[in-house]
Amino acid sequence: MRVELLCTGDELVTGLTTDTNSPSLEARLFELGVKVRRVVLVGDVREDITQALREAATRADVVIVSGGLGPTADDFTAECAAVAAGVPLVEDAGTLQFLRERAAKRGRELTPNVARMARVPEGSEVVPNPVGAAPLFIVRMGGCRLFFLPGVPSEYRALVNGEVLPRVRAELEKRPVRTYRAFRLLHTMGIPESVLDVRVAPLARAHPRVVFGFRTHAPENQLKLMAEAPSQAEAEAALAAAEAAARQELGRAVYGADGDTYHGVLGRLLTEAKATLALAESCTGGLIATQLTGVPGASNFLMGGAVVYTEKMKTAWAGVPESLLARHGAVSRPVAIAMAEGIRAACETTYGLSVTGFAGPTGGTPEEPVGTVYCALAEAGAATRCERFSIPGDRDMVRLFAASNALELLRERLLTVAAP
Amino acid sequence: MRVELLCTGDELVTGLTTDTNSPSLEARLFELGVKVRRVVLVGDVREDITQALREAATRADVVIVSGGLGPTADDFTAECAAVAAGVPLVEDAGTLQFLRERAAKRGRELTPNVARMARVPEGSEVVPNPVGAAPLFIVRMGGCRLFFLPGVPSEYRALVNGEVLPRVRAELEKRPVRTYRAFRLLHTMGIPESVLDVRVAPLARAHPRVVFGFRTHAPENQLKLMAEAPSQAEAEAALAAAEAAARQELGRAVYGADGDTYHGVLGRLLTEAKATLALAESCTGGLIATQLTGVPGASNFLMGGAVVYTEKMKTAWAGVPESLLARHGAVSRPVAIAMAEGIRAACETTYGLSVTGFAGPTGGTPEEPVGTVYCALAEAGAATRCERFSIPGDRDMVRLFAASNALELLRERLLTVAAP
Numbered sequence: 057m058r059v060e061l062l063c064t065g066d067e068l069v070t071g072l073t074t075d076t077n078s079p080s081l082e083a084r085l086f087e088l089g090v091k092v093r094r095v096v097l098v099g100d101v102r103e104d105i106t107q108a109l110r111e112a113a114t115r116a117d118v119v120i121v122s123g124g125l126g127p128t129a130d131d132f133t134a135e136c137a138a139v140a141a142g143v144p145l146v147e148d149a150g151t152l153q154f155l156r157e158r159a160a161k162r163g164r165e166l167t168p169n170v171a172r173m174a175r176v177p178e179g180s181e182v183v184p185n186p187v188g189a190a191p192l193f194i195v196r197m198g199g200c201r202l203f204f205l206p207g208v209p210s211e212y213r214a215l216v217n218g219e220v221l222p223r224v225r226a227e228l229e230k231r232p233v234r235t236y237r238a239f240r241l242l243h244t245m246g247i248p249e250s251v252l253d254v255r256v257a258p259l260a261r262a263h264p265r266v267v268f269g270f271r272t273h274a275p276e277n278q279l280k281l282m283a284e285a286p287s288q289a290e291a292e293a294a295l296a297a298a299e300a301a302a303r304q305e306l307g308r309a310v311y312g313a314d315g316d317t318y319h320g321v322l323g324r325l326l327t328e329a330k331a332t333l334a335l336a337e338s339c340t341g342g343l344i345a346t347q348l349t350g351v352p353g354a355s356n357f358l359m360g361g362a363v364v365y366t367e368k369m370k371t372a373w374a375g376v377p378e379s380l381l382a383r384h385g386a387v388s389r390p391v392a393i394a395m396a397e398g399i400r401a402a403c404e405t406t407y408g409l410s411v412t413g414f415a416g417p418t419g420g421t422p423e424e425p426v427g428t429v430y431c432a433l434a435e436a437g438a439a440t441r442c443e444r445f446s447i448p449g450d451r452d453m454v455r456l457f458a459a460s461n462a463l464e465l466l467r468e469r470l471l472t473v474a475a476p
Numbered sequence: 477m478r479v480e481l482l483c484t485g486d487e488l489v490t491g492l493t494t495d496t497n498s499p500s501l502e503a504r505l506f507e508l509g510v511k512v513r514r515v516v517l518v519g520d521v522r523e524d525i526t527q528a529l530r531e532a533a534t535r536a537d538v539v540i541v542s543g544g545l546g547p548t549a550d551d552f553t554a555e556c557a558a559v560a561a562g563v564p565l566v567e568d569a570g571t572l573q574f575l576r577e578r579a580a581k582r583g584r585e586l587t588p589n590v591a592r593m594a595r596v597p598e599g600s601e602v603v604p605n606p607v608g609a610a611p612l613f614i615v616r617m618g619g620c621r622l623f624f625l626p627g628v629p630s631e632y633r634a635l636v637n638g639e640v641l642p643r644v645r646a647e648l649e650k651r652p653v654r655t656y657r658a659f660r661l662l663h664t665m666g667i668p669e670s671v672l673d674v675r676v677a678p679l680a681r682a683h684p685r686v687v688f689g690f691r692t693h694a695p696e697n698q699l700k701l702m703a704e705a706p707s708q709a710e711a712e713a714a715l716a717a718a719e720a721a722a723r724q725e726l727g728r729a730v731y732g733a734d735g736d737t738y739h740g741v742l743g744r745l746l747t748e749a750k751a752t753l754a755l756a757e758s759c760t761g762g763l764i765a766t767q768l769t770g771v772p773g774a775s776n777f778l779m780g781g782a783v784v785y786t787e788k789m790k791t792a793w794a795g796v797p798e799s800l801l802a803r804h805g806a807v808s809r810p811v812a813i814a815m816a817e818g819i820r821a822a823c824e825t826t827y828g829l830s831v832t833g834f835a836g837p838t839g840g841t842p843e844e845p846v847g848t849v850y851c852a853l854a855e856a857g858a859a860t861r862c863e864r865f866s867i868p869g870d871r872d873m874v875r876l877f878a879a880s881n882a883l884e885l886l887r888e889r890l891l892t893v894a895a896p
Binding site: 066067068069070071072073074075076078079080081082083084086091092093094095096097098099101104108111269271280335337340341342343344345346348349350352354355358359360361362363364365366368369372373402403416417418451452455 | 531755761774775780785836
């Protein structure tokens with residue numbers, strides 16, 4: 057099945073908006089075994105839209121068109137569709153009724169510009185929009201079906217998932233020859249992409265039915281496995297074998313799969329261990345606390361987080377002795393250790409985690425340049441672990457990797473405690 | 477001048493990579509007065525690339541092509557260019573020499589797959605790549621010039637800025653009729669997009685030479701002004717008049733222009749006022765501290781930030797009386813006020829800022845449902861201000877707007893103190 061995407065809107069060709077609708081739809085289609093053949097973006101220019109529609113309809117079996125269905129003067133995709141299909145625009149009674157009720161609910165009259173959204177090319181199949189005003193309409197041109205959707209991401213997503221993809225899937229299931237696919241996304245932390253590549257290369261050769269893809273999503277790296285086979289069972293089996301081999305090779309660096317998130321997994325580990333956590337953050341400035349509290353249920357394990365940018369607050373909240381700060385400086389191993397132990401004592405938690413470092417762009421010393429970060433993890437009945445890192449990159453990068461390096465100390469420890 | 481972009485690569489049509497090269501180039505071209513007419517993305521399919529090249533060359537004056545110039549088996553854009561132009565591929569001696577020296581510097585032999593990057597369509601103009609291996613080459617097909625660039629963002633950017641845009645600009649300067657443009661991006665906080673639109677509409681009518689565009693970048697909304705005129709001076713004058721009118725209409729909601737960032741502006745206001753700040757965050761979980769410390773120099777004003785997820789730490793760090801928590805609950809006006817005053821006292825700062833609320837998805841009460849947030853600002857010699865907000869959306873949205881609502885209390889106060 058040949059599928060093309062066509063997106064319209066001046067914002068897409070003047071750099072004001074990046075088209076993120078298409079990549080998400082492409083990924084969903086690819087999982088169905090369809091590689092999109094062409095994506096076209098055009099501005100709000102009638103002749104360009106009409107021409108692009110005509111061209112796509114001659115090449116493709118399915119064209120998914122988005123944008124230009126709203127109520128404003130620069131919304132004229134439906135008009136262009138009618139011209140391209142050689143039919144008049146007609147008013148869809150159901151849509152008009154829907155728009156009138158929608159306006160009434162908001163205590164408004166139906167204005168002519170809103171009513172314009174009910175006008176579709178004659179012969180279209182019209183499907184109501186569950187989360188917005190403009191409907192989806194489907195036009196046939198020769199052997200091609202064109203789906204017209206609003207470009208607003210929430211409406212686009214709802215109609216793609218609820219209407220477009222099910223129809224494409226049904227169409228695909230009617231076709232005799234099919235390639236079946238199975239996917240797994242493995243999330244890794246702590247392995248640079250270049251190292252991941254080298255370690256995985258032999259696996260790729262041993263699993264010829266599986267494509268190994270890499271994707272960096274700092275600070276993590278993702279390994280995408282895609283198996284292809286003549287049946288779904290064979291694809292699943294090939295995927296399972298490749299996944300087992302990858303997990304064997306990468307060990308604990310694989311923190312999760314598919315929809316897992318790093319901080320969600322960490323929260324689960326803490327909750328399962330019935331452990332509590334306190335944070336003392338200097339250079340990360342609250343980033344670790346923000347990341348952990350982004351996951352619902354963080355109040356189960358996170359007792360408190362202290363952003364201790366000044367020496368005074370390192371002493372007041374994390375109990376770091378003034379003498380230690382004077383002797384070693386705030387960015388040092390002894391201070392990181394004292395912060396972790398002090399914050400744990402202050403919050404009476406299972407673990408105390410600390411970060412201190414130079415995030416840049418200025419600061420640092422010849423021995424401890426910008427990018428130097430100390431992370432420490434304290435707990436009862438064990439020596440406090442402390443590690444020093446030299447993190448390349450700008451302020452954002454240093455902070456991002458300082459946070460994940462600190463959390464890796466914790467994850468490592470939680471995994472060891474759970475399965476020594 | 478009719479300009480089109482063509483980007484090749486399977487990663488662009490399978491959702492693995494979002495094309496961010498094109499939007500940045502589009503914005504640069506638009507500033508030169510050129511609105512890109514079409515952007516086409518195709519996968520690594522020879523016939524699709526060749527066909528797309530031929531079609532673009534018949535329509536456009538300039539086509540900027542990217543991707544598929546590397547050393548691997550799926551890089552064959554140069555081949556497709558030769559087929560589309562009806563010429564053979566030839567080896568460019570200068571590029572071959574460059575590639576050989578580049579390999580030698582890395583202590584390597586020139587391998588055949590790397591040497592392949594020296595092969596360009598006969599008659600091409602070849603320009604060395606300052607930051608990578610594959611050169612830029614320029615092919616003429618009829619009246620159209622096609623620029624071929626690597627898709628790697630750093631190489632793409634270097635060649636676009638250093639070679640492509642200067643040539644496009646020179647071409648434009650030869651043309652008799654020119655439109656001059658001037659731009660201003662105004663950043664606003666605290667005004668919903670729909671309200672911004674309504675308030676700005678009369679200005680747009682009064683400034684016909686200026687296009688008013690909107691862009692939501694939660695929690696802020698941006699207003700983009702673009703002036704067009706027959707001379708640069710007239711464009712600048714029209715822009716200045718429209719900007720003044722917009723600033724007049726929107727007042728303090730406009731926090732900055734162009735490259736300004738919200739937290740950078742706030743940091744500057746605090747530093748200029750020689751004021752210091754302490755934070756007590758509950759539902760935002762460290763987000764405000766993270767945002768403020770993301771800007772270099774935050775240690776000038778941010779003394780400490782406490783993430784007080786538990787009642788115990790609200791009492792220990794922010795000095796909230798246990799009786800107050802028992803009587804009113806953690807999400808309440810009295811507790812928000814006590815947090816702001818307590819954290820200010822603990823850190824001995826000019827201002828104390830607090831946030832407490834229900835971020836969801838669970839929690840809340842019938843009177844204070846999910847999305848209820850109290851923000852308070854304490855200072856010496858003035859009553860503590862406290863506001864209640866009902867924020868729609870998911871956990872991320874509630875946290876994001878809770879943080880910006882709290883900081884808006886502070887910004888408002890700093891502006892009033894600076895210019896009462």
